Amino acid sequence: MDRKVRVRYAPSPTGHLHIGGARTALFNYLFAKHYDGDFIFRLEDTDIDRNIEGGEASQLDNLSWLGIIPDESPLKPGKYGPYRQTEKLDVYREYAQKLIDMGLAYECYCTSEELDASRKKQESEGKFSFRYEKTCLNLSEEQKAKYKEEGRIPSIRFNVDENKVYTWYDIVRGEISVAGKDISDWVIIKSNGIATYNFCVSIDDAQMEISHVFRGEEHISNTPKQMMIYESLGLQAPSFGHLTLIVNEERKKLSKRDETIMQFISQYKEEGYLPEAMFNFFSLLGWSPEGEDEIFTKDEIIKLFDETRLSKSPSMFDKGKLHWINNHYIKELEEDKLQALCLPFMEKEFDLLNKSDEWKKDILELFKPQLNYGLEIIELVRPFFEEYQLEEADIEFLKETDSKELLETIIIGFEELSEFKATDIKEVIMTSGKELGKKGKNLFMPARLAISSKRSGADLATVAQLIGKEESINNIKKAIETL
RNA sequence: GGCCCGUUGGUGAAGCGGUUAACACAUAUGCCUUUCACGCAUACAUCCACGGGUUCGAAUCCCGUACGGGUCACCA
Numbered sequence: 001m002d003r004k005v006r007v008r009y010a011p012s013p014t015g016h017l018h019i020g021g022a023r024t025a026l027f028n029y030l031f032a033k034h035y036d037g038d039f040i041f042r043l044e045d046t047d048i049d050r051n052i053e054g055g056e057a058s059q060l061d062n063l064s065w066l067g068i069i070p071d072e073s074p075l076k077p078g079k080y081g082p083y084r085q086t087e088k089l090d091v092y093r094e095y096a097q098k099l100i101d102m103g104l105a106y107e108c109y110c111t112s113e114e115l116d117a118s119r120k121k122q123e124s125e126g127k128f129s130f131r132y133e134k135t136c137l138n139l140s141e142e143q144k145a146k147y148k149e150e151g152r153i154p155s156i157r158f159n160v161d162e163n164k165v166y167t168w169y170d171i172v173r174g175e176i177s178v179a180g181k182d183i184s185d186w187v188i189i190k191s192n193g194i195a196t197y198n199f200c201v202s203i204d205d206a207q208m209e210i211s212h213v214f215r216g217e218e219h220i221s222n223t224p225k226q227m228m229i230y231e232s233l234g235l236q237a238p239s240f241g242h243l244t245l246i247v248n249e250e251r252k253k254l255s256k257r258d259e260t261i262m263q264f265i266s267q268y269k270e271e272g273y274l275p276e277a278m279f280n281f282f283s284l285l286g287w288s289p290e291g292e293d294e295i296f297t298k299d300e301i302i303k304l305f306d307e308t309r310l311s312k313s314p315s316m317f318d319k320g321k322l323h324w325i326n327n328h329y330i331k332e333l334e335e336d337k338l339q340a341l342c343l344p345f346m347e348k349e350f351d352l353l354n355k356s357d358e359w360k361k362d363i364l365e366l367f368k369p370q371l372n373y374g375l376e377i378i379e380l381v382r383p384f385f386e387e388y389q390l391e392e393a394d395i396e397f398l399k400e401t402d403s404k405e406l407l408e409t410i411i412i413g414f415e416e417l418s419e420f421k422a423t424d425i426k427e428v429i430m431t432s433g434k435e436l437g438k439k440g441k442n443l444f445m446p447a448r449l450a451i452s453s454k455r456s457g458a459d460l461a462t463v464a465q466l467i468g469k470e471e472s473i474n475n476i477k478k479a480i481e482t483l
Numbered sequence: 484g485g486c487c488c489g490u491u492g493g494u495g496a497a498g499c500g501g502u503u504a505a506c507a508c509a510u511a512u513g514c515c516u517u518u519c520a521c522g523c524a525u526a527c528a529u530c531c532a533c534g535g536g537u538u539c540g541a542a543u544c545c546c547g548u549a550c551g552g553g554u555c556a557c558c559a
Contacts, residue, residue, distance in 0.1 A: 129486095177487095183555085220487060220553070294506080316494070321494080444517075455519090
């Protein structure tokens with residue numbers, strides 16, 4: 001790298017951190033940290049009507065939950081501030097004036113009604129995209145004065161040179177070029193005096209000495225506009241890399257309304273996913289390291305990160321894979337961490353007051369190997385809180401397997417146990433089976449049914465232990481009564 | 484429609500002119516624990532969207548077609 005690496009994530013505070021944003025932020029972060037550079041968080045809040053309350057804080061909080069901590073941000077300013085675009089509107093206006101003075105930008109007095117009319121007209125001519133016809137390019141001072149008298153407030157447009165071709169080497173896609181003739185004169189300062197996105201980013205990136213920009217592929221078409229600004233103002237442009245989109249299981253771009261996938265990071269947090277797992281998962285969404293492993297710590301990923309291995313084809317958000325990765329990290333969790341993750345969900349759903357700490361610990365350890373995310377514990381554990389009830393078919397099954405005697409034997413065995421521990425319980429079930437010549441499914445299914453009224457579930461002996469001696473025996477008695 | 488981009492098994496994804504086309508998820512089967520889950524093992528692309536070309540040789544390079552996506556705002 002011939003420049004100090006400085007990258008940025010620059011969301012608009014119009015919503016909370018979503019998957020796409022998180023991934024963009026992550027790759028920028030990885031790149032920065034890999035090259036020992038800085039990761040800057042900046043706010044693009046120029047669309048004042050759409051900004052939401054708390055948007056900035058929410059973005060920052062979710063990012064830090066994921067482990068992506070900015071080196072500079074509005075809350076932790078470096079020497080490149082301000083970090084909110086609305087706080088430097090005069091700067092943009094100054095640069096706009098420079099462009100006007102150079103003849104590279106001009107005031108446009110067209111009203112939105114006129115623009116709409118022109119748009120409609122072009123549409124009716126079969127044009128698919130609107131192109132501003134430079135109507136106001138050569139307005140005389142008189143005409144301007146006249147418009148002003150009418151109460152029109154001008155916007156400022158960039159005067160695009162249609163003979164130019166803008167070419168850049170994209171870090172992920174290679175060379176891309178776009179012709180100036182394909183770009184309409186675009187607004188740099190809106191009539192409300194606020195600069196537009198493309199103008200702000202260019203100036204901010206230059207002023208903040210941003211060296212590299214990784215962003216979504218929807219920004220490819222913005223790149224030439226930004227290049228025009230750098231070129232005319234003599235500013236140094238960053239290098240660009242355009243990440244592929246994240247698509248859903250139908251290969252469509254993730255839209256805000258897409259319900260097949262949870263969109264917001266906060267939702268993953270709320271459902272009990274682990275940040276380390278999310279970090280790991282996102283890093284694999286559109287990137288792959290050399291080698292065959294897929295589970296990495298944050299530091300390992302930073303070390304391995306290589307921007308030339310960023311994928312060019314869309315990344316599908318694979319929920320199954322996320323679950324697998326998350327489960328992996330859950331299995332590594334220590335007892336107290338596991339409890340912190342799961343207990344809140346259980347407490348909300350069930351009455352845990354008369355359950356001992358030992359019981360809570362055991363039940364979580366029981367399900368840990370198969371738990372994909374925290375919230376899932378509720379369904380796994382639900383059978384323990386449901387009323388004991390045998391279905392007709394279950395009773396039938398117990399009759400068919402001729403299990404009455406077996407169950408009676410198990411009760412006797414259970415009653416003799418001073419301590420009701422899984423290992424002993426298993427012993428009882430097995431010796432009872434041996435006595436009556438039953439084994440495998442013929443042994444465990446009836447026993448399970450009688451003890452828990454369920455046909456499947458976790459390790460039966462542990463389940464019985466968790467149900468408790470008295471209740472287990474009572475349950476079996478209830479089952480026997482039906483026979 | 485213009486411009487830009489992509490297309491490898493059910494899915495993610497390696498691969499960069501010569502490979503038995505990695506690896507992972509999912510699935511199936513088997514083993515293990517005398518059920519389940521976990522774990523372990525094995526299987527699963529007559530072949531890299533299609534059609535041409537270049538080459539001794541192509542998933543890999545070139546052209547075209549199809550399909551998919553992005554973008555064409557006083558939104559960011």
